[in-house]
Amino acid sequence: MRLLKLVPDTTNIQFLKWRNLALILSTVLTIAAITLTMTRGLNFGVDFAGGQMIQVTFTQDETAPVEGLREEIGQLGIGDVSIQRFGEPNQVSIRLRETESEGEDGGTANSVSEQITEMITAEYEGSRIDSVDAVSGKVSNELFRAGATALILAMVAIALYIWLRFEWQFGVGALFALFHDVALTFGFFALTQLEFNLNIVAALLTIIGYSLNDTIVVYDRIRENLRKYRKMEIVPLLDLSVNETLARTVMTSLTTMIALVVLLIFGPPVLFGFTAAMLLGIFIGTYSSVYMAAPILIWLKVGPDSFVPVETGGERPDHQEGYTR
Amino acid sequence: MLNDFPPWKVWLLTALLVVGVLLSIPTFLTPAQRELIPDFLPQPSVNLGLDLSGGVHILLEAETEEFAATRLQSMADRIEDAMNRDDPRIAIGDISRSGGRVAFTVRDEAQLDGAMERVRELTQPVGFTGERDYSVENVDSLRIVVTPTQAGFDAAVDTAVSTATEVVRTRIDELGTREPTIIRQGSDRIVVQVPGLDSPESLMSLIGRTASLEFRLVNYNADPLASQTCEAPIGSEAIPWAEQTGYQGCVIVQRRVMVSGDQLENAQQGFDSQTNQVTVNLTFDGPGGRAFGRVTQENVGRPFAIILDGEALSAPNINEPILGGSAQITGGFSVQSANELAIALRSGRLPVQLTVIENRTVGPELGADSIEMGALAGLIATVAVIAFMIVTYGRFGVYANIALALNLFLILAIMAMLDATLTLPGIAGFILTVGVAVDANVLINERIREEQRRGRKIVDAVETGYKEASRAIFDANITNVIGGALMFSFGSGPVRGFAVVLVIGVITSVFTAVTVTRMMVAVWLKSKRPKELVI
Numbered sequence: 001m002r003l004l005k006l007v008p009d010t011t012n013i014q015f016l017k018w019r020n021l022a023l024i025l026s027t028v029l030t031i032a033a034i035t036l037t038m039t040r041g042l043n044f045g046v047d048f049a050g051g052q053m054i055q056v057t058f059t060q061d062e063t064a065p066v067e068g069l070r071e072e073i074g075q076l077g078i079g080d081v082s083i084q085r086f087g088e089p090n091q092v093s094i095r096l097r098e099t100e101s102e103g104e105d106g107g108t109a110n111s112v113s114e115q116i117t118e119m120i121t122a123e124y125e126g127s128r129i130d131s132v133d134a135v136s137g138k139v140s141n142e143l144f145r146a147g148a149t150a151l152i153l154a155m156v157a158i159a160l161y162i163w164l165r166f167e168w169q170f171g172v173g174a175l176f177a178l179f180h181d182v183a184l185t186f187g188f189f190a191l192t193q194l195e196f197n198l199n200i201v202a203a204l205l206t207i208i209g210y211s212l213n214d215t216i217v218v219y220d221r222i223r224e225n226l227r228k229y230r231k232m233e234i235v236p237l238l239d240l241s242v243n244e245t246l247a248r249t250v251m252t253s254l255t256t257m258i259a260l261v262v263l264l265i266f267g268p269p270v271l272f273g274f275t276a277a278m279l280l281g282i283f284i285g286t287y288s289s290v291y292m293a294a295p296i297l298i299w300l301k302v303g304p305d306s307f308v309p310v311e312t313g314g315e316r317p318d319h320q321e322g323y324t325r
Numbered sequence: 326m327l328n329d330f331p332p333w334k335v336w337l338l339t340a341l342l343v344v345g346v347l348l349s350i351p352t353f354l355t356p357a358q359r360e361l362i363p364d365f366l367p368q369p370s371v372n373l374g375l376d377l378s379g380g381v382h383i384l385l386e387a388e389t390e391e392f393a394a395t396r397l398q399s400m401a402d403r404i405e406d407a408m409n410r411d412d413p414r415i416a417i418g419d420i421s422r423s424g425g426r427v428a429f430t431v432r433d434e435a436q437l438d439g440a441m442e443r444v445r446e447l448t449q450p451v452g453f454t455g456e457r458d459y460s461v462e463n464v465d466s467l468r469i470v471v472t473p474t475q476a477g478f479d480a481a482v483d484t485a486v487s488t489a490t491e492v493v494r495t496r497i498d499e500l501g502t503r504e505p506t507i508i509r510q511g512s513d514r515i516v517v518q519v520p521g522l523d524s525p526e527s528l529m530s531l532i533g534r535t536a537s538l539e540f541r542l543v544n545y546n547a548d549p550l551a552s553q554t555c556e557a558p559i560g561s562e563a564i565p566w567a568e569q570t571g572y573q574g575c576v577i578v579q580r581r582v583m584v585s586g587d588q589l590e591n592a593q594q595g596f597d598s599q600t601n602q603v604t605v606n607l608t609f610d611g612p613g614g615r616a617f618g619r620v621t622q623e624n625v626g627r628p629f630a631i632i633l634d635g636e637a638l639s640a641p642n643i644n645e646p647i648l649g650g651s652a653q654i655t656g657g658f659s660v661q662s663a664n665e666l667a668i669a670l671r672s673g674r675l676p677v678q679l680t681v682i683e684n685r686t687v688g689p690e691l692g693a694d695s696i697e698m699g700a701l702a703g704l705i706a707t708v709a710v711i712a713f714m715i716v717t718y719g720r721f722g723v724y725a726n727i728a729l730a731l732n733l734f735l736i737l738a739i740m741a742m743l744d745a746t747l748t749l750p751g752i753a754g755f756i757l758t759v760g761v762a763v764d765a766n767v768l769i770n771e772r773i774r775e776e777q778r779r780g781r782k783i784v785d786a787v788e789t790g791y792k793e794a795s796r797a798i799f800d801a802n803i804t805n806v807i808g809g810a811l812m813f814s815f816g817s818g819p820v821r822g823f824a825v826v827l828v829i830g831v832i833t834s835v836f837t838a839v840t841v842t843r844m845m846v847a848v849w850l851k852s853k854r855p856k857e858l859v860i
């Protein structure tokens with residue numbers, strides 16, 4: 001039986017030749033992403049911006065009466081309302097931003113969504129209220145803070161762990177790669193204006209987890225090769241390590257992408273933004289492991305000496321697990 | 326490698342896996358099928374989050390500022406009562422409540438000590454620290470200042486929110502909904518989750534209602550103009566009419582509450598036998614009934630206001646003393662609103678006002694759709710990944726797939742035993758876990774291929790492959806556990822739902838993707854002694 005091999009047994013692609021170009025590209029993209037996030041802003045969902053979100057399915061119609069709905073809600077005199085198709089053609093999401101006057105008063109926020117749901121069930125027979133989310137400014141601020149804290153703490157703790165298990169240069173490299181991935185994902189959300197909600201924070205954390213998994217696989221091989229080939233220059237050594245792990249990188253990225261594409265097509269609309277972010281994140285994460293995490297080691301002057309313990313005098317130890325210096 | 330798995334170890338691991346799979350089974354059964362499992366067997370099942378099962382999630386917050394004001398007012402009232410006591414009566418000036426404290430002046434210096442003593446009697450110790458709930462000080466010779474202490478206030482909020490949680494629970498139980506969850510969160514919040522409920526409006530109007538019912542005498546001496554401008558003369562209060570009564574302006578009433586809803590024994594919705602109006606019929610408890618009887622006896626011919634949550638419902642004339650301990654109130658009710666009010670009054674007054682600060686409602690259809698679509702996508706993705714793994718790694722791909730399936734069962738079993746909740750982001754966590762588990766086997770298998778190319782013999786290649794790949798797998802999973810643990814402790818709602826699955830999944834996937842596949846490979850190598858290794 002012949003088995004499928006996506007990547008030839010031995011490859012010798014000089015990935016790192018392009019590292020300066022990649023650095024410029026990554027820097028430009030990261031700055032662009034940050035600028036875009038700052039200027040254009042993210043389309044925060046009710047989780048982070050407060051306000052109400054109502055999802056309705058008009059089971060009696062093929063398409064949702066968006067225009068009529070807009071007019072009728074306008075007559076309620078509630079203020080800034082946006083109505084969008086969502087998922088199926090007969091589904092809409094109605095979004096109300098929290099107005100200044102409501103401030104932190106959750107009571108008003110809640111009664112507004114009640115007004116709308118009552119109007120819809122009265123006016124449109126066969127309509128079905130799928131979900132109502134009403135979040136007051138106070139809660140949304142807390143959710144935002146909790147999300148940001150979890151994100152930052154997770155990144156820092158992970159970098160610390162890598163420092164502990166590898167070397168400080170590796171920790172710095174991983175942190176930069178993660179920062180790059182997170183920044184670009186934010187940029188993607190600023191560009192597409194897809195809704196940024198709590199689920200997306202979960203996606204962001206998954207991307208971090210995935211990108212890190214990739215970085216660690218490459219780093220692990222670099223560590224191994226640094227111990228094995230003590231005389232090799234750093235650039236060819238990094239290239240060798242990336243090439244040796246290439247088959248695995250391609251396989252894993254492909255299987256994960258298959259799962260995500262399926263989810264994107266067949267999965268529930270609620271998860272669309274999440275899945276889109278993940279797909280992009282896997283691509284960026286794989287790229288950053290090769291072109292961010294690895295070259296940083298060159299610039300931070302990682303050499304064979306970073307890993308060789310003084311007492312063994314260069315002999316490769318049998319058991320490498322669990323020792324760092 | 327070959328001797329790593331002696332028969333006892335194989336049996337032990339197999340037994341562990343069988344138990345894990347068995348424990349995940351109740352999750353797949355309907356409640357009716359679950360009934361058939363004998364009681365002596367454990368039957369854990371994974372709870373579905375509201376985003377999957379449909380239902381209402383409400384976060385309530387106690388209005389602590391208003392609570393502080395009410396508490397101060399009640400202290401001022403109690404001080405006034407204490408000073409008016411006839412043993413002997415102590416003459417004092419106006420009681421001020423500005424600046425978050427109660428202050429008043431004693432007119433006669435000789436009575437200062439007595440006044441201090443009476444105020445001190447009104448304070449209570451807090452906990453075991455010796456601190457009291459109010460500090461009483463004498464300043465500027467004749468002035469007494471009573472300031473609530475932080476510890477006293479915190480304790481009062483704590484008690485009030487505990488009581489409020491119980492009141493909310495009673496009210497929801499009266500609605501007869503299934504399996505509501507009512508949990509207190511932090512010092513001043515209550516989380517209410519009711520699965521499978523699709524009309525949150527009645528729930529919210531019921532639990533958010535303070536249901537503070539008061540009977541007060543109308544101040545008939547007040548200027549008629551005051552009832553339009555809502556400016557009350559000193560010693561009186563202007564209470565606006567409730568919207569449903571259709572009246573404009575206010576009722577001017579005396580400050581003193583004659584009888585309150587706290588003295589009720591029962592409340593029922595009913596109809597007035599003459600006018601056929603919807604009513605709420607009240608039965609007072611013993612002292613309440615006596616107080617009501619006395620007040621109505623003393624004030625025949627005068628109007629009496631019925632005030633609910635700061636709004637006047639009606640102000641009927643007292644035609645005759647009401648001595649039977651029961652009363653009937655009207656106020657433009659519908660049958661439903663009267664019913665809700667009756668429930669609210671029966672379950673007691675909320676000691677502190679609650680505001681809905683977060684409300685998430687998911688219709689049962691949307692939840693079901695999400696499960697269906699998530700399951701379909703999961704199935705297709707799994708089949709694709711399984712096929713891909715077999716085409717690429719042959720026998721080793723089959724082992725990896727068996728491990729993957731076992732992993733999913735184990736995650737469900739552990740979640741069920743920990744009583745964890747599966748949410749939509751949790752399904753995303755499953756996907757990441759599958760990815761990580763597949764990656765572990767990819768790492769191992771690629772490494773075995775590599776070692777074989779370097780000329781290692783079969784057993785040696787497999788051995789080295791597992792050993793070398795394990796290091797990266799271990800590091801990658803530890804970082805994921807670190808990330809997941811931080812997400813769980815600092816994240817909220819969906820982030821936590823995701824983190825739970827991730828942390829459990831990472832741990833089980835290392836077990837299945839490394840240990841279990843290794844065992845299967847070892848058993849195969851040992852029994853068949855293959856001459857060549859196709860991978």
